[in-house]
Amino acid sequence: MELNILTLCYLIGSVTFILGLKMLSNPATARKGNLIAAGGMVIAILGTIFLYTDDAGNKLHNYGWIFGAIAIGTVIGTLAAKKVKMTAMPEMVSMFNGMGGACAALISIVEFNHIAHNVVPGFHQTYIPDGAKGILLIIIVGLIIGSVSFAGSMIAWGKLNGKVKDFSFKGQHIFNIVLLLVILGLATYLIGWIPENSSIVFYTIFFLSLLYGVFFVFPIGGADMPVVISLLNSFTGVAAACGGFLYDNKVMLTGGILVGAAGTLLTILMCKAMNRSLANVLIGSFGAKPTGGATTVTSEGSYKEISLSDAAVVMSYAHKVMIVPGYGLAVAQAQHACHDLEKLLEAKGVEVKYAIHPVAGRMPGHMNVLLAEADVSYEKLLEMEQANEEFPSTDVVLILGANDVVNPAAKTDTSSPIYGMPILDVELAKSVIVNKRSMKPGYAGIDNDLFFRPKTSMLFGDAKKVLQDLIGEIKNL
Amino acid sequence: MGSFLNWITANQQIIYIVILMIFVGIEVIGHVPSVLHTPLMSGANAIHGVVIIGAIIVMGKAEHDNYLALILGFLAVVLGTLNVVGGFVVTDRMLEMFKKKKSPK
Structure with a gap:
């Protein structure tokens, strides 16, 4: 019975997210839309805490830790959001986005250790169930996207408040592409072959993804920062959706994919307004090179x-x-x-x-x-x-x-x-x-x-x- | 190939949701005026904070002696809460200003 109520909570959550986003697109209803989405989020979170049961029917424990963490996050989040100056709003959004990305990456790390520890006796030598490979894939996708989003958002945040200067070196595009290929290659290797030292490979992917996030945003000029933040925003959406896959959790899935899709569209709209192609922004080419000739x-x-x-x-x-x-x-x-x-x-x-x-x-x-x-x-x-x-x-x-x-x-x-x-x-x-x-x-x-x-x-x-x-x-x- | 098809069959419900949500996401914000781009981005940012639910599950499932899961889970819940609470509050602050504009009109 409790499980059904939880399903209802998640259903309400999903509908409020869609409704909220819809209302946010209209000046007359925007504020109400935001509150509705927030209300749905509260219902989904409380439902999870009190009603969630795993396959074996066990409820969650560690309530003290959970509420402690939520209390800390709420106090800091509210203070930061209330105190921030209107002019600093974009970097605040970037910062919060990074937090979401980091959250997704941490979930992936914990879940990886979960399967690595519990399944490992038969993990890399004998029988690997198809299911485990699917889960591993989702964990790694969540890890990569979450880490890139976190590191990228932090750099974008630093750039917007002037703490980080534009930085690029010769051949950086190639370096970025190679880095990305290495990450994807390692991920394929890990999932396809499941090597003995799988956790070393896993943490290498984690580290390289963070690095990629940094180098991805580093060379991009301030004019493109809005596009980058919007793009990273949709990345985090996808990372959240990976969590939905992982726990077969519909509200995470709908919320994540919704933001992923809407964020991507918003990114494209912004690119159009600046007459830049998304691919151009992605490779990070708007550095010193094209401007060098024109300046003097x-x-x-x-x-x-x-x-x-x-x-x-x-x-x-x-x-x-x-x-x-x-x-x-x-x-x-x-x-x-x-x-x-x-x-x-x-x-x-x-x-x-x-x-x-x-x-x-x-x-x-x-x-x-x-x-x-x-x-x-x-x-x-x-x-x-x-x-x-x-x-x-x-x-x-x-x-x-x-x-x-x-x-x-x-x-x-x-x-x-x-x-x-x-x-x-x-x-x-x-x-x-x-x-x-x-x-x-x-x-x-x-x-x-x-x-x-x-x-x-x-x-x-x-x-x-x-x-x-x-x-x-x-x-x- | 066979395992891939099995995987699709096993997860078809989820795959349907993903595809439909992609269209919903694009459709829903299709006609947003540029005035509202920043609040919309901020609101969407708060919504993907739903990732916190995953963090809560990680935290709640962690055994008492599994310090790695406890510490990382705790951190994840804090960060997720920041994303949710901060995101919604910032969005509300932005929109509050638009509201004030409309009343004297």
Whole structure:
């Protein structure tokens, strides 16, 4: 009877996951969807703890340990999630994703030792049941994917908060491919032949998978980090599904595969927005090589600077100002200052709108989240197509720390790595003010011709400070 | 080959679930507006935290003298909880901001 209730719990869990994901795709229902999925998760977890029985009908024990671990995880998780700044959200997601991957890898290690210890007397010499091979396969798949996801997420996390720098060496693609082939070869060897020293092979696979995760993310530039995190997210989904296979547990299976599939689609959608193929990202080619040639070509051109007071005058007497927020705004935490500027200008009768590029910031939708935090009204945020239609009637475009998403090279320069990426056509406006910290190229490492165009003037400095000074200047007018 | 077919037969239910879930996963988020990409990714991230159930089973099955399983299982439950709780809370925080936006409208 208890088993049936557990089945019901898992059924509820699976349905809430699907429902939750569906509702998350709609702004009106998103929050409720998240809560529903969370509720389903709680039911599935409690059901497992109290109702799970193994084949022999034994219930789980070690309740003290389980609840202790859950308590620790809950406290740390809640604190971390509540404390994290809005701007640091992407790396937090990456971090939590890594935790899930590590969890899957640990399960695989324990289960491997389980079969290795209990079955080992007849494990590698005599009779190997087909079932054991199937289980071994799933354990190893879970181990590899979980470890890659964990190590990769940690590197992505480090990169996003600036602790890890881009790093690549010559022939790294080949090194990565060879590494992957070695891992797959060892896995095939372990499953197919089940050697005497199987645990050495097993831990070698574990170690190499971690290494692969590191080298997989290392050379990839920050511009691709959202794609990488999304991809690793779907990896962890698959790793979770391996656990579902292992325990014949339907809720793990549905949840894992659901995320695996949805995450893969999301990854592809992001790739499309940046005009990069998934294969290209996977091999990790977006390192120093393609950008090296392009960086030095035009960097010596002349640009003109604009003073704060001039910028203040230009903006106060404009009819329509379009703000293009980018990564620089996020780093400087300037979203509140940005909203203040908007209110001030509106009070002077200037129409202010925001042009949001789909991949501006560090994740798709990142800018929307940030500006929402600062109470910027929803209908002021224009998506790229809308914004491009409105640029011709715009007097001043204020670019705040965005670079690649307004780079005209994406339209004109076929040799540019971002060629073909849809961009915001800021040049259609009457004038463009670019706020950047320096003339250094943007995250993709490519020079931006826009800065040297006659319509463009530069306003150097940290986005937050510049905005605050600008507000001061406008008030004094 | 024979063993492979046997394996498929033995696990056909699971294989059906996998195939159907792949389509459900793609279908369900097919029309998500780009505004919601970050919360969606975060929400999906929390859902794969369901891996914690495996960790709980590992932990609950471990014998009292099997320290390897106990320690690794304990660690796995902590990490899995982090994934679940952190994931859902972060997603809620993000979406809370969208909500606030809509009410004055």
